[in-house]
Amino acid sequence: NEDMNSEWDDDTIDTIHGPVEPEVACVKLWLKDWTKQGNTINMHIDLHSQSQQGDDNVMHPPREGMLRDFCTKLNSYFQMRYMTLEFYSSASSAMNTEFHIPTTVFEITQSGIHNESYLTIQDDKTYGEGIVKAFHDYINSGEDGS
Numbered sequence: 143n144e145d146m147n148s149e150w151d152d153d154t155i156d157t158i159h160g161p162v163e164p165e166v167a168c169v170k171l172w173l174k175d176w177t178k179q180g181n182t183i184n185m186h187i188d189l190h191s192q193s194q195q196g197d198d199n200v201m202h203p204p205r206e207g208m209l210r211d212f213c214t215k216l217n218s219y220f221q222m223r224y225m226t227l228e229f230y231s232s233a234s235s236a237m238n239t240e241f242h243i244p245t246t247v248f249e250i251t252q253s254g255i256h257n258e259s260y261l262t263i264q265d266d267k268t269y270g271e272g273i274v275k276a277f278h279d280y281i282n283s284g285e286d287g288s
Contacts, residue, residue: 147188151231173241184281185209186237186245187273191252191261202247204228204238209246215279219272222248 149166176183199222203209206226216222229235229247237245250269252261 147229147233148231150233150236170236170240177241183237183241183243185212185277186234186243188232188234188245188247190247190249198223199251200225200249202227202229202234202249204235204245208238209244211283212244212246212276212280215276215283216272218279219275220268 146163146166149163150170173183199220201209201213201216201222201224203224203226205228208226210224213222213224227247228238232247234245234247237243253259
């Protein structure tokens with residue numbers, strides 16, 4: 143089994159893991175074609191689930207200041223802490239360095255928003271709706287993502 147999120151460091155050969163996974167190569171090729179045609183991508187979010195305990199959701203952009211205003215807008219809908227951290231060889235790193243797309247990793251807690259042991263369907267809806275609304279607010283504010 144491969145960790146698909148650790149396969150973004152090059153296009154053909156990963157000296158540690160062998161050939162890049164075909165799924166990653168396909169997405170990278172699509173991104174290159176898409177941007178070569180003059181299209182843009184406003185934002186990339188890599189959503190992860192982390193700790194079983196608490197409600198400490200963390201947003202990890204790879205550069206200080208990147209998407210900080212987006213994090214502020216997210217906090218209108220649910221708690222999100224901003225902490226710069228780059229995950230080398232990850233999709234987020236590739237979006238930042240290769241494609242120059244504002245990107246972040248979300249570490250969402252596995253615990254329920256309202257102190258349940260696990261996330262509920264309503265929690266998932268709260269996160270999903272909050273992300274979409276915050277993105278709408280962010281885009282309409284004219285922020286550039288840097």
